[in-house]
Amino acid sequence: MNATPYRSVLWDAVAEGERLPGFGYELSMLRLVAFVRATGLYDYVHHDPEYARAVGIKDAFAATPHIGGLFCRAVTDWTGPSGMIRRIEFRMTGQCLRNDMLAVSGQVARKYRADDGTGLIDVELNIATQDAPSVAAAKVTVALPSADGHYPATVRERDPADVILPNDDMPDFARARLDEIRQGNWEPRDPLLASDIHLWCEALEDWNPLYWDAEFAAASPVGGIVSPPIGLFFGAGSGLVVGLGHLKPGAIVPEPIVRDLHGIELMSALRQELIRGGVPFPRPTAPKPW
Structure with missing residues (x-):
């Protein structure tokens, strides 16, 4: 994948404390609507300022996966398409409102190797606005290729020991419904298309070639176009x-x-x-x- 027009970062070249380039993102009405179009997430509070104010919110604001998508973009904009996100945790302490100027930044917090030799880094990220130093924060673990030729596995077998069983403090009302099957909506029921993922790229300006460049993605270890790790697509x-x-x-x-x-x-x-x-x-x- 290195003999491509897309830059990729090697694990060996990363230093703890290194800052990511980051980016600015104007949360315009256009981008809010584009995200709704891309995902089918029609909750009015995310695209209708009049409705948002009617229910006591200052303005339309970004949806949770919108914020998660910006965090993922910040990481892969920096690592290039060879960076494989393994885990993301994030929290939102404020709302990203229509017309806010978002500043997405990050820093390498830890560099280490997994038991199988894969080079891993933990990145801490933040989103600030013109009014608040932090409205959302995240920790992302990403695997990177190494100079010794070790490349992150794109498909990993899940160890049964990793399966999270009910915690001892799970409330009784939830435990009683563990085996319950809930019928979902009958629509949508169509397969996810590359054109659907492309709409996500447009809304977040996330141009990771694994999401849209069919030729590059086919020649990569993933074998074809994939959706973003936190992509949410309800579809037509x-x-x-x-x-x-x-x-x-x-x-x-x-x-x-x-x-x-x-x-x-x-x-x-x-x-x-x-x-x-x-x-x-x-x-x-x-x-x-x-």
Whole structure:
């Protein structure tokens, strides 16, 4: 992969304390809408300022996977396509609002080798805005090729010992539902396409060639175009739950549309179903999120 037009970083050349180049990202309405288009994540608070203000939020704000995608971009922009993200943990302490100027930065916190000899680094990242020094932070573990020819495995067998079993402190209401199967929405049901992933690249300006350059990706160890590690794609048909395309033959018409609601009242009612569909099982004593 090194004999390509895309730069890649070797593990040997990385130093602890090294700072990533980082980048600026204007969270414009265009980018918010582009992310909705790319993912099918139609929650109104992420693209409709009027609705966001109606429910007590200052403005439309970036969705969780949008933020995670920016962290992943910061890492692979620096490592090049040979950097394989193994793990990401991040937290958000503030909202990234429409028209915020986001500053994404990072630093190498640790450099080490895994038991199998793979060169690993831990990178700590931060997103700041013009109003706050930190609205989100992350720790990403990434595997890099070494000068000795050791290349990160693109597919790893999972050790049964790594499977996370229920913790002793798991609440009874959750433990009782461990074997429960929940039926998902009947749409969307189409395969993920390279063109879908390309929309993600446009929204986040993440041009990792493994996501879009078919020729390069086919010749790489991954063998073809892959989706971003934190990519979230609901695909065509995901808008049905919020009433888009409800006239499609055979589609289930959302109940609020049957009731002939309009405006914010309609959106609020539809969003209840949208959120309900994304909550596996709420704590019985918790207030409803809708």
